[in-house]
Amino acid sequence: MIDRRSAILGTLASGWAARASAQTPPPRVSEGVAVAGxxxxxxxxxxxxxxxxxxxxxxxxxxxxxRGKGGLPVDRAVWGISRPRLVVFRPRKPNGAALLVTPGGGYRWVVVDKEGYEIGRWLAARGFTVFVLFYRLPGEGWAAGPDVALADAQRAMRLIRARAADYGIAPERVGAMGFSAGGHVCGDLATRFDTPVYAPVDAADRLSARPCLAAPIYAVQAMTADLAHAGSRALLLGPSPGAAQERAHSTAANVSPRTPPCFLLHAEDDRVVKVENTLAFRAACVRAGVPVETHLFAQGGHGFGLRGTLGKPVAVWPELFVAWARTLGFG
Structure with a gap:
């Protein structure tokens, strides 16, 4: 929860943000080229x-x-991100709640459309203010190494709260959702939101980075060789990580009673990220007394987002999330 002092600090940071210089535009294929859709x-x-x-x-x-080669549906991916930023989806009728969305991409790149913009539009149409995060990638030489995406996620949560008044949202109603490797970013944020991974830069960094709820969707969670998505593990930790490093970046190992309520979703036929990633995280939440809602579907594969659910029972997952979130007073 955000106390009165934090709200005042947030107002100060919001004033700074309003005076900031022009922001970096969203990722584009190339300047002046329209994208279908x-x-x-x-x-x-x-x-x-x-x-x-x-x-x-x-x-x-x-x-x-x-990756869609100009056709539909659009399927863009971005890498080489040196100016990490939030892309904002404002609802016509804000419900006072916000979500930080971290798309996947195996830590090789960040998927723009199917795990970012599509869910951003869907949630905004239902009143949520959505901030899609284009985070830095750990394999691209940043000093923070495996904590670089977490640093961006922490900073993003704090900035959203600092600018809450600008968006008509309540600072205590800011959650997180992530997909695949972005689900690892989400799980990392949910379990290590107060781990110092960067030096504070302004008043916003005095605010909490703890999401009020977290939704890691078909998420990369474990970094041990038996459960990890091999590509994500290699890009996050390097080719030969030690056991201590694996544990430090396995989200289940970092669940505590302070971890926010979690919504977990996975398809059992996922051949990219083993469903055991989600089961291990759920078990850790149960042990820590963290409220956890878990949905497993027989079919869906990996990376379905919204577009890959048509005609399958897993298509209900966004409505399940919203219904669950409302039981927590969110949305």
Whole structure:
């Protein structure tokens, strides 16, 4: 919960944000080239006013690949992110709640559409203010290493709360949702929200980074060789991580009674990220006394988001999430 002092600090940070210079635009395939489908959002929030800390020696070039090759549905992915930022989906009728969404991409890239913009539009249509995070990737040479995406997620949560009044949201009603490797970012945030992974830069960093709820969806959770998604593990921890490093970045090992209520979703026929990732996280929540809602579906595979659910029972998952969130007074 956010106390009165935190709310005042948030107002101060909001005033700073309003005076900030122009923000970095959303990822684009190339300037001036239209993408088929729904119009992209234009409002963004840069996370770091003086630039992201710990930049690699070689300047990164942000690159967007349209994996759909210009067809429908659009399927873009972005890497080389040196200006991490939030892309904002404002609802017509805000319900006072917000979600930080972290798309997947195996820590190789960040998926733009199917695990970012599509769920952003869906949730905004139901009153939620949505902030899609384009986070830095751990394999691209940042000084924070495996904590670089967590640093961006913590900073994002604090900025959202700092600007709550600008968006008509309550600071204590900000949750997190993530998919696949972005589900690892979400789970990391839910369990290590107060772990110092960057030096504070302004008043916003005095605010809590703890989400009021978390929804890791078909999430990468474990970093041990038996359960991990091999590509995500290698990019996060390197080719030969030790047992201590694996444990430090396995979300189930970091669940505590302070972890927020969690909504877990996985398909049992997922051949990319084993369903045992979700089961291990659920078991850790139960042991810690953390409220946890778990939905397992026989079919769905991996990376279904919204578009991959048509005609399958798993298509109900977004409505299940909203119904569960409302039992917590969210939305």
């Amino acid at each position: 729904s119009a992209d959002p234009e409002e963004t929030i840069d996370l770091w006013p003086q630039g992201a800390p710990g930049a690699p020696a070689t300047l990164l070039v942000e690159t967007v690949e349209d």
